[in-house]
Amino acid sequence: MIRIDLEALTEMARSIYRVVHPLLGSSNGGIIVGRGFGGDNTRLIDRVAEETVIKYIRDKNIPCIFIGEENGILKFDDKADTYLVVDAIDGTTNAIRGLKFSSASLAAASSDSLKDIELAVVINLSDGNLYVAEKGKGAWLDGKRIKTSNVSDLSESIVNIDVSSTPERLEWIIPIMKAAKRIRSLGSTSLEICHVASGVMDAHIDLRGKIRTLDFAAAMLILKESGGTFGLLNGDEHDMEIPLTRLKRFSIIAAATEELYSQIISRIKNVVIR
Protein backbone atom coordinates (compact mmCIF):
# COMPACT_ATOMS: atom_id res chain seq x y z
CA MET A 1 0.00 0.00 0.00
CA ILE A 2 1.19 3.47 -0.83
CA ARG A 3 1.88 5.75 2.17
CA ILE A 4 1.78 9.12 0.40
CA ASP A 5 -1.39 10.72 -0.93
CA LEU A 6 -1.87 13.13 -3.81
CA GLU A 7 -2.42 15.99 -1.35
CA ALA A 8 1.02 15.49 0.23
CA LEU A 9 2.67 15.19 -3.19
CA THR A 10 0.96 18.39 -4.31
CA GLU A 11 2.02 20.21 -1.15
CA MET A 12 5.64 19.17 -1.77
CA ALA A 13 5.43 20.47 -5.35
CA ARG A 14 3.97 23.78 -4.19
CA SER A 15 6.63 24.15 -1.51
CA ILE A 16 9.34 23.75 -4.19
CA TYR A 17 7.54 26.35 -6.31
CA ARG A 18 7.47 28.84 -3.43
CA VAL A 19 11.20 28.47 -2.75
CA VAL A 20 12.44 28.29 -6.35
CA HIS A 21 10.16 30.72 -8.21
CA PRO A 22 11.83 33.84 -6.69
CA LEU A 23 15.27 32.47 -7.70
CA LEU A 24 14.42 31.96 -11.41
CA GLY A 25 16.76 33.96 -13.63
CA SER A 26 19.09 34.94 -10.77
CA SER A 27 22.78 34.24 -11.18
CA ASN A 28 23.10 33.11 -7.53
CA GLY A 29 20.93 30.09 -8.28
CA GLY A 30 23.53 28.84 -10.73
CA ILE A 31 26.47 28.59 -8.30
CA ILE A 32 27.90 25.05 -8.30
CA VAL A 33 27.76 23.63 -4.77
CA GLY A 34 28.66 19.98 -5.34
CA ARG A 35 28.00 16.90 -7.40
CA GLY A 36 24.78 14.87 -7.41
CA PHE A 37 23.81 11.18 -7.24
CA GLY A 38 23.82 10.93 -11.03
CA GLY A 39 27.24 12.59 -11.40
CA ASP A 40 26.00 15.94 -12.69
CA ASN A 41 26.99 19.23 -11.07
CA THR A 42 24.66 20.37 -8.30
CA ARG A 43 23.64 24.02 -8.50
CA LEU A 44 22.44 26.03 -5.52
CA ILE A 45 18.93 26.13 -6.99
CA ASP A 46 18.88 22.30 -7.31
CA ARG A 47 19.99 21.89 -3.72
CA VAL A 48 17.49 24.27 -2.10
CA ALA A 49 14.69 22.70 -4.15
CA GLU A 50 15.49 19.13 -3.07
CA GLU A 51 16.10 20.16 0.56
CA THR A 52 12.58 21.62 0.59
CA VAL A 53 11.14 18.15 -0.10
CA ILE A 54 13.39 16.43 2.44
CA LYS A 55 12.36 18.94 5.10
CA TYR A 56 8.70 18.31 4.26
CA ILE A 57 9.18 14.53 4.64
CA ARG A 58 10.92 15.01 8.01
CA ASP A 59 8.40 17.57 9.31
CA LYS A 60 5.37 15.44 8.37
CA ASN A 61 7.12 12.21 9.30
CA ILE A 62 6.26 10.52 6.00
CA PRO A 63 7.48 6.90 5.88
CA CYS A 64 9.16 6.57 2.49
CA ILE A 65 12.29 5.73 0.58
CA PHE A 66 13.37 8.94 -1.11
CA ILE A 67 15.20 8.93 -4.47
CA GLY A 68 16.52 12.32 -5.54
CA GLU A 69 18.98 13.78 -8.01
CA GLU A 70 21.22 15.40 -5.42
CA ASN A 71 20.94 13.26 -2.27
CA GLY A 72 20.52 9.85 -3.89
CA ILE A 73 18.57 7.28 -1.86
CA LEU A 74 17.42 8.20 1.65
CA LYS A 75 15.40 5.77 3.79
CA PHE A 76 13.19 7.69 6.21
CA ASP A 77 11.68 4.66 7.94
CA ASP A 78 13.02 1.12 8.37
CA LYS A 79 9.72 -0.41 7.35
CA ALA A 80 8.99 2.04 4.52
CA ASP A 81 7.62 0.45 1.35
CA THR A 82 6.62 3.58 -0.53
CA TYR A 83 9.13 5.03 -2.98
CA LEU A 84 9.21 8.76 -3.64
CA VAL A 85 11.05 9.76 -6.83
CA VAL A 86 11.93 13.45 -7.04
CA ASP A 87 13.49 15.64 -9.72
CA ALA A 88 13.29 18.88 -7.80
CA ILE A 89 14.37 20.99 -10.79
CA ASP A 90 13.97 19.71 -14.33
CA GLY A 91 15.38 22.34 -16.67
CA THR A 92 18.09 23.82 -14.46
CA THR A 93 19.69 25.74 -17.34
CA ASN A 94 16.37 27.41 -18.16
CA ALA A 95 15.71 28.15 -14.48
CA ILE A 96 19.11 29.80 -14.02
CA ARG A 97 18.95 31.83 -17.24
CA GLY A 98 15.34 32.88 -16.71
CA LEU A 99 13.74 30.98 -19.59
CA LYS A 100 10.24 30.21 -18.39
CA PHE A 101 10.22 26.43 -18.91
CA SER A 102 11.33 24.54 -15.82
CA SER A 103 9.52 22.16 -13.52
CA ALA A 104 9.61 19.99 -10.44
CA SER A 105 8.59 16.37 -10.79
CA LEU A 106 7.45 13.97 -8.03
CA ALA A 107 6.22 10.38 -8.31
CA ALA A 108 5.16 7.88 -5.66
CA ALA A 109 5.41 4.10 -6.20
CA SER A 110 4.20 1.11 -4.21
CA SER A 111 7.42 -0.83 -4.89
CA ASP A 112 10.90 -0.25 -6.24
CA SER A 113 9.70 -0.62 -9.82
CA LEU A 114 8.90 1.78 -12.62
CA LYS A 115 5.66 -0.11 -13.38
CA ASP A 116 4.34 0.53 -9.84
CA ILE A 117 4.16 4.31 -9.96
CA GLU A 118 0.74 5.20 -8.59
CA LEU A 119 0.77 8.98 -8.19
CA ALA A 120 2.46 11.78 -10.10
CA VAL A 121 2.77 15.54 -9.84
CA VAL A 122 4.64 17.97 -12.13
CA ILE A 123 4.60 21.69 -11.35
CA ASN A 124 5.65 24.44 -13.77
CA LEU A 125 8.08 26.56 -11.73
CA SER A 126 7.37 29.70 -13.80
CA ASP A 127 3.60 29.91 -13.53
CA GLY A 128 2.63 27.28 -10.93
CA ASN A 129 0.58 25.20 -13.41
CA LEU A 130 0.08 21.83 -11.71
CA TYR A 131 -0.24 18.50 -13.55
CA VAL A 132 -1.33 15.47 -11.50
CA ALA A 133 -2.19 11.86 -12.28
CA GLU A 134 -3.49 8.88 -10.37
CA LYS A 135 -2.95 5.44 -11.89
CA GLY A 136 -6.13 4.16 -13.52
CA LYS A 137 -8.10 7.29 -12.64
CA GLY A 138 -6.85 10.00 -15.00
CA ALA A 139 -4.76 13.16 -15.25
CA TRP A 140 -5.54 16.80 -14.53
CA LEU A 141 -4.05 20.25 -15.12
CA ASP A 142 -5.04 22.66 -12.35
CA GLY A 143 -8.01 20.45 -11.54
CA LYS A 144 -9.25 20.13 -15.11
CA ARG A 145 -9.13 16.75 -16.85
CA ILE A 146 -6.55 16.66 -19.67
CA LYS A 147 -6.16 14.48 -22.72
CA THR A 148 -3.66 14.32 -25.57
CA SER A 149 -4.38 15.72 -29.04
CA ASN A 150 -5.74 13.26 -31.59
CA VAL A 151 -2.96 14.04 -34.10
CA SER A 152 -1.90 10.79 -35.76
CA ASP A 153 0.14 12.04 -38.72
CA LEU A 154 3.74 13.17 -38.23
CA SER A 155 3.41 15.71 -41.04
CA GLU A 156 0.65 17.47 -39.07
CA SER A 157 2.35 17.37 -35.69
CA ILE A 158 4.23 19.69 -33.36
CA VAL A 159 7.20 17.63 -32.20
CA ASN A 160 9.44 18.64 -29.32
CA ILE A 161 13.02 17.35 -29.37
CA ASP A 162 16.05 17.50 -27.13
CA VAL A 163 19.34 17.36 -29.04
CA SER A 164 21.65 19.40 -26.81
CA SER A 165 25.23 18.26 -26.25
CA THR A 166 25.04 15.04 -28.25
CA PRO A 167 26.37 15.93 -31.73
CA GLU A 168 27.07 12.26 -32.49
CA ARG A 169 23.35 11.45 -32.22
CA LEU A 170 21.96 14.44 -34.06
CA GLU A 171 21.71 12.49 -37.32
CA TRP A 172 19.28 10.09 -35.68
CA ILE A 173 16.59 12.72 -35.18
CA ILE A 174 16.93 14.46 -38.55
CA PRO A 175 14.32 12.30 -40.38
CA ILE A 176 11.81 13.34 -37.69
CA MET A 177 12.78 17.01 -37.94
CA LYS A 178 12.26 16.90 -41.70
CA ALA A 179 8.88 15.16 -41.50
CA ALA A 180 7.20 17.06 -38.65
CA LYS A 181 5.09 20.17 -39.25
CA ARG A 182 6.68 22.14 -36.43
CA ILE A 183 9.74 21.57 -34.25
CA ARG A 184 10.04 22.84 -30.70
CA SER A 185 12.70 22.43 -28.04
CA LEU A 186 11.81 23.79 -24.62
CA GLY A 187 14.42 22.20 -22.35
CA SER A 188 12.52 20.58 -19.46
CA THR A 189 11.70 16.88 -20.02
CA SER A 190 8.83 16.57 -17.54
CA LEU A 191 7.16 19.71 -18.75
CA GLU A 192 7.64 18.77 -22.39
CA ILE A 193 5.94 15.39 -21.78
CA CYS A 194 3.16 17.15 -19.83
CA HIS A 195 2.63 19.46 -22.82
CA VAL A 196 2.00 16.33 -24.91
CA ALA A 197 -0.36 15.05 -22.19
CA SER A 198 -2.39 18.26 -22.23
CA GLY A 199 -2.60 18.46 -26.05
CA VAL A 200 -0.37 21.55 -26.45
CA MET A 201 2.21 19.55 -28.42
CA ASP A 202 1.93 16.16 -30.16
CA ALA A 203 5.19 14.39 -29.30
CA HIS A 204 8.41 14.65 -27.34
CA ILE A 205 11.49 12.76 -28.49
CA ASP A 206 14.86 12.50 -26.77
CA LEU A 207 17.28 10.02 -28.35
CA ARG A 208 20.34 11.12 -26.37
CA GLY A 209 20.27 8.08 -24.07
CA LYS A 210 20.68 10.34 -21.04
CA ILE A 211 17.24 10.39 -19.42
CA ARG A 212 16.99 8.63 -16.07
CA THR A 213 13.89 7.10 -14.51
CA LEU A 214 13.66 10.01 -12.06
CA ASP A 215 13.50 12.45 -14.98
CA PHE A 216 10.38 10.92 -16.52
CA ALA A 217 8.69 8.77 -13.82
CA ALA A 218 5.99 11.33 -12.95
CA ALA A 219 5.42 12.72 -16.45
CA MET A 220 5.14 9.19 -17.89
CA LEU A 221 2.14 8.42 -15.67
CA ILE A 222 0.56 11.81 -16.48
CA LEU A 223 0.95 11.10 -20.21
CA LYS A 224 -0.44 7.57 -20.00
CA GLU A 225 -3.42 8.71 -17.93
CA SER A 226 -4.09 11.37 -20.60
CA GLY A 227 -4.30 8.74 -23.34
CA GLY A 228 -0.78 9.11 -24.71
CA THR A 229 1.82 6.49 -25.61
CA PHE A 230 5.19 6.35 -23.88
CA GLY A 231 8.18 4.25 -24.92
CA LEU A 232 11.67 3.55 -23.66
CA LEU A 233 14.22 2.85 -26.35
CA ASN A 234 17.65 1.23 -26.01
CA GLY A 235 16.21 -1.18 -23.45
CA ASP A 236 14.46 -4.53 -23.39
CA GLU A 237 11.01 -5.98 -22.63
CA HIS A 238 11.61 -5.79 -18.87
CA ASP A 239 12.29 -2.07 -18.78
CA MET A 240 9.03 -1.22 -17.08
CA GLU A 241 10.16 -3.46 -14.21
CA ILE A 242 13.49 -1.78 -13.61
CA PRO A 243 14.13 -0.63 -10.05
CA LEU A 244 13.60 3.06 -9.41
CA THR A 245 16.68 2.94 -7.20
CA ARG A 246 18.83 2.14 -10.24
CA LEU A 247 19.41 5.25 -12.31
CA LYS A 248 19.51 3.60 -15.71
CA ARG A 249 19.61 6.04 -18.63
CA PHE A 250 17.26 5.85 -21.60
CA SER A 251 16.13 7.40 -24.83
CA ILE A 252 12.41 8.18 -24.74
CA ILE A 253 9.43 8.88 -26.97
CA ALA A 254 6.16 10.40 -25.77
CA ALA A 255 3.36 10.66 -28.33
CA ALA A 256 -0.25 11.84 -28.37
CA THR A 257 -1.49 8.72 -30.18
CA GLU A 258 -0.36 5.18 -30.95
CA GLU A 259 -0.40 5.97 -34.68
CA LEU A 260 1.95 8.91 -34.24
CA TYR A 261 4.20 6.81 -31.99
CA SER A 262 4.43 4.16 -34.73
CA GLN A 263 5.28 6.74 -37.39
CA ILE A 264 8.06 8.10 -35.21
CA ILE A 265 9.46 4.65 -34.45
CA SER A 266 9.40 3.65 -38.12
CA ARG A 267 11.61 6.62 -38.99
CA ILE A 268 14.25 5.87 -36.38
CA LYS A 269 14.21 2.09 -36.34
CA ASN A 270 17.91 1.84 -37.15
CA VAL A 271 18.56 3.66 -33.90
CA VAL A 272 16.16 1.65 -31.75
CA ILE A 273 17.92 -1.60 -32.60
CA ARG A 274 21.26 -0.39 -31.23
Place this chain on the structure above:
Amino acid sequence: MIRIDLEALTEMARSIYRVVHPLLGSSNGGIIVGRGFGGDNTRLIDRVAEETVIKYIRDKNIPCIFIGEENGILKFDDKADTYLVVDAIDGTTNAIRGLKFSSASLAAASSDSLKDIELAVVINLSDGNLYVAEKGKGAWLDGKRIKTSNVSDLSESIVNIDVSSTPERLEWIIPIMKAAKRIRSLGSTSLEICHVASGVMDAHIDLRGKIRTLDFAAAMLILKESGGTFGLLNGDEHDMEIPLTRLKRFSIIAAATEELYSQIISRIKNVVIR
Protein backbone atom coordinates in the same frame (compact mmCIF):
# COMPACT_ATOMS: atom_id res chain seq x y z
CA MET B 1 9.68 63.56 -37.31
CA ILE B 2 7.97 60.56 -35.82
CA ARG B 3 4.27 61.06 -34.98
CA ILE B 4 3.86 58.13 -32.57
CA ASP B 5 5.34 58.05 -29.08
CA LEU B 6 6.41 55.10 -26.95
CA GLU B 7 3.34 55.51 -24.77
CA ALA B 8 0.97 55.05 -27.72
CA LEU B 9 2.97 52.05 -28.97
CA THR B 10 2.84 50.50 -25.50
CA GLU B 11 -0.91 51.11 -25.22
CA MET B 12 -1.43 49.35 -28.57
CA ALA B 13 0.63 46.37 -27.37
CA ARG B 14 -1.34 46.17 -24.12
CA SER B 15 -4.65 46.39 -25.98
CA ILE B 16 -3.60 43.39 -28.13
CA TYR B 17 -2.63 41.53 -24.94
CA ARG B 18 -6.03 42.20 -23.35
CA VAL B 19 -7.92 40.89 -26.40
CA VAL B 20 -5.69 37.93 -27.26
CA HIS B 21 -4.63 36.59 -23.87
CA PRO B 22 -8.08 35.11 -23.08
CA LEU B 23 -8.09 33.36 -26.49
CA LEU B 24 -4.73 31.58 -26.03
CA GLY B 25 -5.13 27.80 -26.31
CA SER B 26 -8.75 28.01 -27.50
CA SER B 27 -9.68 26.18 -30.68
CA ASN B 28 -11.91 29.06 -31.85
CA GLY B 29 -8.84 31.27 -32.24
CA GLY B 30 -7.50 28.92 -34.90
CA ILE B 31 -10.39 29.15 -37.35
CA ILE B 32 -9.17 30.29 -40.79
CA VAL B 33 -10.97 33.48 -41.79
CA GLY B 34 -9.03 34.56 -44.89
CA ARG B 35 -5.61 35.15 -46.37
CA GLY B 36 -3.17 37.91 -45.35
CA PHE B 37 -0.96 40.46 -47.10
CA GLY B 38 1.96 38.00 -47.10
CA GLY B 39 -0.11 35.14 -48.52
CA ASP B 40 -0.35 33.13 -45.28
CA ASN B 41 -3.71 31.98 -43.91
CA THR B 42 -5.35 34.45 -41.54
CA ARG B 43 -6.67 32.91 -38.32
CA LEU B 44 -9.41 34.48 -36.22
CA ILE B 45 -6.87 35.27 -33.48
CA ASP B 46 -4.60 37.10 -36.00
CA ARG B 47 -7.52 39.14 -37.27
CA VAL B 48 -8.88 40.28 -33.91
CA ALA B 49 -5.36 41.19 -32.79
CA GLU B 50 -4.64 43.39 -35.83
CA GLU B 51 -8.11 44.95 -35.77
CA THR B 52 -7.40 46.04 -32.19
CA VAL B 53 -4.47 48.15 -33.41
CA ILE B 54 -6.40 49.59 -36.35
CA LYS B 55 -9.25 50.58 -34.03
CA TYR B 56 -6.75 52.27 -31.70
CA ILE B 57 -5.24 54.27 -34.60
CA ARG B 58 -8.73 55.36 -35.73
CA ASP B 59 -9.95 56.21 -32.23
CA LYS B 60 -6.87 58.28 -31.36
CA ASN B 61 -6.61 59.70 -34.86
CA ILE B 62 -2.92 58.82 -35.20
CA PRO B 63 -1.45 60.01 -38.51
CA CYS B 64 0.53 57.04 -39.83
CA ILE B 65 1.05 54.55 -42.61
CA PHE B 66 0.15 51.17 -41.17
CA ILE B 67 1.85 47.96 -42.38
CA GLY B 68 0.32 44.78 -41.03
CA GLU B 69 0.34 41.06 -41.78
CA GLU B 70 -3.39 40.79 -42.45
CA ASN B 71 -4.46 44.18 -43.83
CA GLY B 72 -1.33 45.10 -45.73
CA ILE B 73 -0.64 48.83 -46.12
CA LEU B 74 -3.24 51.32 -44.81
CA LYS B 75 -2.69 55.08 -45.04
CA PHE B 76 -4.54 56.86 -42.24
CA ASP B 77 -3.60 60.40 -43.24
CA ASP B 78 -2.63 61.84 -46.62
CA LYS B 79 0.33 63.69 -45.16
CA ALA B 80 1.46 60.88 -42.84
CA ASP B 81 5.21 60.31 -42.74
CA THR B 82 5.39 57.91 -39.80
CA TYR B 83 5.39 54.19 -40.58
CA LEU B 84 3.88 51.74 -38.10
CA VAL B 85 4.93 48.11 -38.65
CA VAL B 86 2.79 45.56 -36.81
CA ASP B 87 2.97 41.80 -36.37
CA ALA B 88 -0.07 41.48 -34.14
CA ILE B 89 0.58 37.80 -33.37
CA ASP B 90 4.03 36.31 -33.76
CA GLY B 91 3.79 32.62 -32.92
CA THR B 92 0.22 31.90 -34.04
CA THR B 93 0.68 28.12 -33.80
CA ASN B 94 1.82 28.43 -30.18
CA ALA B 95 -1.01 30.85 -29.38
CA ILE B 96 -3.66 28.52 -30.81
CA ARG B 97 -2.28 25.36 -29.20
CA GLY B 98 -1.71 27.03 -25.83
CA LEU B 99 2.09 26.92 -25.75
CA LYS B 100 3.03 29.90 -23.63
CA PHE B 101 5.35 31.60 -26.07
CA SER B 102 3.77 34.10 -28.45
CA SER B 103 4.06 37.85 -28.86
CA ALA B 104 2.87 41.02 -30.54
CA SER B 105 5.46 43.23 -32.19
CA LEU B 106 5.15 46.96 -33.09
CA ALA B 107 7.77 49.30 -34.58
CA ALA B 108 7.56 52.95 -35.61
CA ALA B 109 9.82 54.45 -38.29
CA SER B 110 10.44 58.00 -39.50
CA SER B 111 10.58 56.88 -43.14
CA ASP B 112 9.80 53.87 -45.29
CA SER B 113 13.15 52.28 -44.46
CA LEU B 114 14.30 49.53 -42.13
CA LYS B 115 17.21 51.71 -40.96
CA ASP B 116 14.84 54.44 -39.73
CA ILE B 117 13.02 52.48 -37.05
CA GLU B 118 12.99 54.71 -33.99
CA LEU B 119 10.73 52.96 -31.49
CA ALA B 120 9.95 49.32 -30.79
CA VAL B 121 7.66 47.34 -28.49
CA VAL B 122 7.29 43.56 -28.13
CA ILE B 123 4.79 42.14 -25.66
CA ASN B 124 4.69 38.52 -24.47
CA LEU B 125 1.05 37.50 -24.94
CA SER B 126 1.25 34.83 -22.21
CA ASP B 127 2.54 36.88 -19.29
CA GLY B 128 2.38 40.50 -20.46
CA ASN B 129 6.17 41.02 -20.22
CA LEU B 130 6.89 44.18 -22.19
CA TYR B 131 10.13 44.87 -24.10
CA VAL B 132 10.66 48.40 -25.41
CA ALA B 133 13.50 50.24 -27.16
CA GLU B 134 14.20 53.76 -28.30
CA LYS B 135 16.89 54.29 -30.92
CA GLY B 136 20.10 55.54 -29.35
CA LYS B 137 18.66 55.48 -25.83
CA GLY B 138 18.46 51.81 -24.82
CA ALA B 139 16.10 48.90 -24.24
CA TRP B 140 14.00 47.87 -21.27
CA LEU B 141 12.00 44.88 -20.03
CA ASP B 142 9.11 45.97 -17.82
CA GLY B 143 10.92 49.24 -17.13
CA LYS B 144 14.26 47.65 -16.26
CA ARG B 145 17.26 48.20 -18.54
CA ILE B 146 18.31 45.02 -20.36
CA LYS B 147 21.53 43.90 -21.96
CA THR B 148 22.65 40.78 -23.79
CA SER B 149 24.80 38.10 -22.15
CA ASN B 150 28.53 38.36 -22.66
CA VAL B 151 28.80 34.84 -24.09
CA SER B 152 31.27 34.90 -26.97
CA ASP B 153 31.93 31.18 -27.51
CA LEU B 154 29.45 29.03 -29.42
CA SER B 155 30.35 25.97 -27.32
CA GLU B 156 29.15 27.83 -24.21
CA SER B 157 25.98 29.26 -25.70
CA ILE B 158 22.25 28.62 -25.64
CA VAL B 159 21.20 28.93 -29.28
CA ASN B 160 17.60 29.14 -30.41
CA ILE B 161 16.80 27.93 -33.90
CA ASP B 162 13.78 27.78 -36.17
CA VAL B 163 13.84 24.86 -38.60
CA SER B 164 10.14 24.07 -39.06
CA SER B 165 8.81 23.17 -42.51
CA THR B 166 12.06 23.64 -44.43
CA PRO B 167 13.59 20.14 -44.64
CA GLU B 168 15.78 21.18 -47.59
CA ARG B 169 17.59 23.74 -45.40
CA LEU B 170 17.99 21.66 -42.27
CA GLU B 171 21.52 20.63 -43.24
CA TRP B 172 22.61 24.26 -43.11
CA ILE B 173 21.99 24.60 -39.38
CA ILE B 174 23.43 21.25 -38.31
CA PRO B 175 27.01 22.53 -37.73
CA ILE B 176 25.55 25.09 -35.30
CA MET B 177 23.41 22.49 -33.55
CA LYS B 178 26.46 20.30 -33.04
CA ALA B 179 28.66 23.10 -31.73
CA ALA B 180 26.27 24.90 -29.35
CA LYS B 181 25.99 23.96 -25.68
CA ARG B 182 22.20 23.99 -25.65
CA ILE B 183 19.59 24.15 -28.42
CA ARG B 184 16.17 25.68 -27.95
CA SER B 185 13.32 26.23 -30.38
CA LEU B 186 10.42 28.24 -29.00
CA GLY B 187 8.47 29.37 -32.05
CA SER B 188 8.00 33.16 -31.89
CA THR B 189 10.69 35.16 -33.74
CA SER B 190 10.25 38.49 -31.94
CA LEU B 191 10.20 36.92 -28.52
CA GLU B 192 13.17 34.69 -29.33
CA ILE B 193 15.21 37.76 -30.37
CA CYS B 194 14.03 39.60 -27.22
CA HIS B 195 15.27 36.65 -25.14
CA VAL B 196 18.71 37.22 -26.68
CA ALA B 197 18.37 40.94 -25.92
CA SER B 198 17.60 40.30 -22.25
CA GLY B 199 20.39 37.73 -21.78
CA VAL B 200 18.13 34.68 -21.33
CA MET B 201 19.55 33.05 -24.49
CA ASP B 202 22.70 33.82 -26.48
CA ALA B 203 21.61 33.62 -30.12
CA HIS B 204 18.65 33.12 -32.42
CA ILE B 205 19.18 31.74 -35.92
CA ASP B 206 16.62 31.27 -38.67
CA LEU B 207 18.06 30.25 -42.05
CA ARG B 208 14.70 29.42 -43.69
CA GLY B 209 14.64 32.60 -45.77
CA LYS B 210 11.04 33.24 -44.72
CA ILE B 211 11.28 36.08 -42.21
CA ARG B 212 9.81 39.41 -43.36
CA THR B 213 10.78 42.87 -42.16
CA LEU B 214 7.57 43.12 -40.15
CA ASP B 215 8.51 39.94 -38.27
CA PHE B 216 11.79 41.34 -36.91
CA ALA B 217 11.62 45.16 -37.23
CA ALA B 218 10.80 45.80 -33.55
CA ALA B 219 12.91 43.03 -32.05
CA MET B 220 15.92 44.05 -34.13
CA LEU B 221 15.97 47.52 -32.52
CA ILE B 222 15.45 46.00 -29.04
CA LEU B 223 18.41 43.68 -29.63
CA LYS B 224 20.71 46.40 -30.98
CA GLU B 225 19.84 48.75 -28.10
CA SER B 226 20.71 45.88 -25.70
CA GLY B 227 24.19 45.55 -27.16
CA GLY B 228 23.51 42.59 -29.45
CA THR B 229 24.45 42.02 -33.09
CA PHE B 230 21.81 41.48 -35.78
CA GLY B 231 22.41 40.35 -39.33
CA LEU B 232 20.36 39.75 -42.46
CA LEU B 233 21.63 36.97 -44.68
CA ASN B 234 20.77 36.29 -48.34
CA GLY B 235 20.74 40.04 -48.99
CA ASP B 236 23.20 42.75 -49.91
CA GLU B 237 24.83 45.84 -48.38
CA HIS B 238 21.70 47.93 -48.92
CA ASP B 239 19.40 45.68 -46.93
CA MET B 240 19.09 48.08 -44.02
CA GLU B 241 17.67 50.60 -46.49
CA ILE B 242 14.93 48.38 -47.87
CA PRO B 243 11.43 49.82 -47.74
CA LEU B 244 9.25 48.59 -44.89
CA THR B 245 6.36 48.52 -47.37
CA ARG B 246 8.12 45.80 -49.36
CA LEU B 247 7.78 42.44 -47.61
CA LYS B 248 11.12 40.97 -48.63
CA ARG B 249 11.97 37.67 -46.92
CA PHE B 250 15.26 37.00 -45.16
CA SER B 251 17.32 34.61 -43.13
CA ILE B 252 18.41 36.19 -39.86
CA ILE B 253 20.97 35.87 -37.07
CA ALA B 254 20.68 37.59 -33.68
CA ALA B 255 23.62 37.19 -31.31
CA ALA B 256 24.56 38.43 -27.86
CA THR B 257 28.05 39.52 -28.94
CA GLU B 258 29.99 40.27 -32.11
CA GLU B 259 32.36 37.37 -31.37
CA LEU B 260 29.49 34.89 -31.15
CA TYR B 261 27.98 36.33 -34.35
CA SER B 262 31.29 35.76 -36.16
CA GLN B 263 31.55 32.18 -34.91
CA ILE B 264 28.05 31.46 -36.17
CA ILE B 265 28.71 33.07 -39.57
CA SER B 266 31.95 31.16 -40.00
CA ARG B 267 30.12 27.85 -39.59
CA ILE B 268 27.45 28.62 -42.18
CA LYS B 269 29.44 30.66 -44.69
CA ASN B 270 28.57 28.32 -47.54
CA VAL B 271 24.95 29.19 -46.96
CA VAL B 272 25.42 32.93 -46.63
CA ILE B 273 26.98 33.20 -50.07
CA ARG B 274 23.91 31.77 -51.81
